[in-house]
Amino acid sequence: MTATPTVPGSQPTIHPDVRLSRFNPLPRILVYDDFNSGTHGWVELLGNYDGESNLDTVDDHMHDFRPPQLSSCSFFDVGTHGAMSGTYALKVSTRPEAGHTAVAIRRLTMAGRGRVQFETYFTYKSEAASAENAAARQAGGGEWDGNIHPSERQFGAFTVATDICDGVRYHCVARYLNTDLDNQLRQQWVYPTVPEPTPREHLEGKVKLDRLADFTAPNPEDWKPFGEPQELCYNEVPTKVNWHYLRWQIDTSTRSNVELQVNDRIYDMRDIPVPPYDEEYRSLGNLLNFYVSCRTHTNVRNFLFLDAVLISVDW
Amino acid sequence: MQQSLTVVLERNALLSGVFTTEPYEVAWAREARWFIHVLDTRGTGTTLQATTQISPDGLHWCDLDDHRPTVAGTGLVSWPVREFGGWLRLKGRVDGPAESGEQPAAKVMIYLALKS
Numbered sequence: 001m002t003a004t005p006t007v008p009g010s011q012p013t014i015h016p017d018v019r020l021s022r023f024n025p026l027p028r029i030l031v032y033d034d035f036n037s038g039t040h041g042w043v044e045l046l047g048n049y050d051g052e053s054n055l056d057t058v059d060d061h062m063h064d065f066r067p068p069q070l071s072s073c074s075f076f077d078v079g080t081h082g083a084m085s086g087t088y089a090l091k092v093s094t095r096p097e098a099g100h101t102a103v104a105i106r107r108l109t110m111a112g113r114g115r116v117q118f119e120t121y122f123t124y125k126s127e128a129a130s131a132e133n134a135a136a137r138q139a140g141g142g143e144w145d146g147n148i149h150p151s152e153r154q155f156g157a158f159t160v161a162t163d164i165c166d167g168v169r170y171h172c173v174a175r176y177l178n179t180d181l182d183n184q185l186r187q188q189w190v191y192p193t194v195p196e197p198t199p200r201e202h203l204e205g206k207v208k209l210d211r212l213a214d215f216t217a218p219n220p221e222d223w224k225p226f227g228e229p230q231e232l233c234y235n236e237v238p239t240k241v242n243w244h245y246l247r248w249q250i251d252t253s254t255r256s257n258v259e260l261q262v263n264d265r266i267y268d269m270r271d272i273p274v275p276p277y278d279e280e281y282r283s284l285g286n287l288l289n290f291y292v293s294c295r296t297h298t299n300v301r302n303f304l305f306l307d308a309v310l311i312s313v314d315w
Numbered sequence: 316m317q318q319s320l321t322v323v324l325e326r327n328a329l330l331s332g333v334f335t336t337e338p339y340e341v342a343w344a345r346e347a348r349w350f351i352h353v354l355d356t357r358g359t360g361t362t363l364q365a366t367t368q369i370s371p372d373g374l375h376w377c378d379l380d381d382h383r384p385t386v387a388g389t390g391l392v393s394w395p396v397r398e399f400g401g402w403l404r405l406k407g408r409v410d411g412p413a414e415s416g417e418q419p420a421a422k423v424m425i426y427l428a429l430k431s
Contacts, residue, residue: 067323074373
């Protein structure tokens with residue numbers, strides 16, 4: 001049995017607290033991360049290492065996910081844009097290298113089973129061109145037609161995901177694929193059909209990924225679309241920041257997705273499979289991790305900004 | 316309570332020639348401190364020299380000052396910086412004797428410790 005998605009228009013009463021009234025939390029709020037007061041536990045994801053603290057034993061593809069930044073959303077043309085609330089947002093930034101992924105993770109455990117909901121206000125940008133970064137001459141660049149800016153084709157994808165273990169380990173994942181690997185606009189929500197390769201599988205000789213592998217699901221064929229394409233508000237140029245609402249709900253009692261809301265679209269995700277690991281993992285009792293990632297498909301830095309994060313549960 | 320944040324900008328990275336670290340946003344911080352830990356070197360007589368760079372926009376960079384700490388061989392070096400605006404990075408170079416015949420390189424951890 002899977003949870004019933006929210007019916008549009010039947011949202012709970014708007015919360016009287018001005019900080020929460022822009023969210024739709026489940027009854028118990030586990031996490032409210034306002035990035036004007038620090039990173040709130042969002043940290044760079046790093047692969048595991050040996051008992052000697054030798055970081056050379058970290059998998060190549062999980063070695064350089066970049067530390068998240070407290071960003072004032074400042075740009076060359078206007079200076080400080082600022083966040084949706086206050087000055088600072090959490091920024092996840094890739095290197096300017098096609099295939100590079102940046103990942104920030106939030107680590108929790110579960111005190112019950114049931115619905116879990118991740119909400120945020122986000123925006124996404126490619127780095128503006130300069131003489132040093134030569135972004136204008138990288139793949140995806142090209143003519144400006146007065147509306148669509150070439151930098152929009154230089155943003156690859158962003159992902160919201162979990163790592164959960166209740167005895168069985170599984171990941172719920174949703175990705176906005178802005179462009180394909182040829183830097184053509186896709187603007188499509190996708191999900192992986194395979195579980196994420198783990199450091200233990202590498203240690204056991206089952207998988208060895210390259211430094212720039214797409215670690216969530218390395219084979220592009222293992223990503224499938226859900227819903228219709230959704231045009232977001234990149235807002236033409238790389239230095240204008242418009243905040244988008246995202247609400248993603250899963251059900252840990254059934255190890256399933258429930259729904260994804262992004263602004264005025266609600267995607268029913270109940271039938272979207274969540275591939276579990278076949279093998280048992282120890283040391284992960286009640287694991288409940290959330291991660292966000294940003295992946296560039298060209299030699300241009302890609303940025304994912306989160307104004308705030310709210311995680312709520314019904315247990 | 317004041318805010319603090321330590322980040323690892325390079326992790327066991329093998330640097331050679333001229334290098335820059337990735338831009339890092341620090342507008343919220345009043346003070347910062349760099350740590351460069353040279354874990355290993357390739358080539359004999361290898362040195363790593365670095366200096367703090369600042370930027371108005373994360374795109375265009377200049378040196379903050381004339382301070383250019385150097386690590387000869389392995390070791391840990393640290394220095395504080397203040398009044399740096401909104402962005403920080405390091406620019407540096409790895410050198411060695413020309414006659415060594417091996418491209419000099421340094422395996423480093425680079426930390427940036429920030430406080431509001």
